[in-house]
Amino acid sequence: MFTAKPRGSFTKILCTPEYYHSPGTLEDHSAKTFKRPVWTKLLAYLKRNKYKSDLVLFTKWDRFSRNTSDAYSMIDILRKLGVEAQAIEQPLDLSVPENKMMLAFYLAAPEVENDRRSINVINGMRTARKAGRCAAAAPLGYANCTDESGKKYIVPVEPSASAMKWIFEEIASGHYTIKEIYRRALLKGLKGGLNNLYIAIRNPVYCGKVTVPKYKDEERRLVDGIHTPIISEGLFYRAQEVMDARKVSPVSEATKVDSIDQLQLRGFLICPICSR
Known part of the structure; x- marks a missing residue:
């Protein structure tokens, strides 16, 4: 994912030392949410450099987000920063009203796919449990x-x-x-x-x-x-x-112990023998 800024007759890809050359800029988190380390770092960079970048580029819209409502919210945030979100393999000119229908499809399709996969996993787990099998992580022992x-x-x-x-x-x-x-x-x-x-x-x-x-x-x-x-x-x-x-x-009852008033830490000291 990159930000781009037009320079003369060509598009300059910004590769600033403070962002792109720093370690850990490879995005390998799920697109189900925008709470991703690299995305958070990129968004902070764009906010510090408001109106200095024109584009945030990604391969497909499902790499941008797999949650429709979150995607629209993030597109609006980027727009306020003077940045347009754009997919390289699924480019859309959002100034054309009809393209917003295609955008809705591109954003909804991966979310539907995620929901279907989740339902299949749940059904598979329940089928396994009904058959008496423990398909999850084994308990202690x-x-x-x-x-x-x-x-x-x-x-x-x-x-x-x-x-x-x-x-x-x-x-x-x-x-x-x-x-x-x-x-x-x-x-x-x-x-x-x-x-x-x-x-x-x-x-x-x-x-x-x-x-x-x-x-x-x-x-x-x-x-x-x-x-x-x-x-x-x-x-x-x-x-x-x-x-x-x-x-x-309740705490009010749990801290009541039989001890002399002179014991300053009564109710907090624990006997190593009886645990009282």
Whole structure:
């Protein structure tokens, strides 16, 4: 993408050291949005040099934007800076009223294509889930695999799988906090952060179930997965009951502790033994 300024009888392509010769000017981000590093840099350059450039050139309109409303807004912004947006392979003289219809087509077509692709992906993911397959990234304790037909599935991997089983057992016992269980689980081979663990222990995939999310008029439901469960269904729901009972209370109540008034940091110090 370049900006161009007429100079005499030819068009001069601006290649200023402050912009085009600086590192990282290769645009490799999706055109779904204008929040792209190189585009942001180019727009800032045009704003600093208002009315000093005539054109912003790109190969096709779908390289400019794949969102119709955003594209019209950006064209208006460029026009106020004295710059015309123009596609090299799909040139349009927008001073001709009829060409605005072609512009609308060029901008809408890629957005429709994106929407159709998105719908196909969603339908594909839901079909896989309804069949009991986990087509997304494998949760802690599992790894993604692909069968001979190219379909994805998950398998338990050690030592993380055993660590996750131990975690559910400890949660169900109710003897330790999640943070304490997490610290001990790291020594057993668990891989991943604490936030990932909080998400994982709510996932029924560990007891052999796959979640089919709510979509349009279809309600959320669980189906039997084709993968090997790490824990029993009973253990999973016992752990959920303990987690629900440990929901964080309001701050005003959570900071109330039994301690002497002279302790300046009461409510903030944590006991390394009992975590109170």
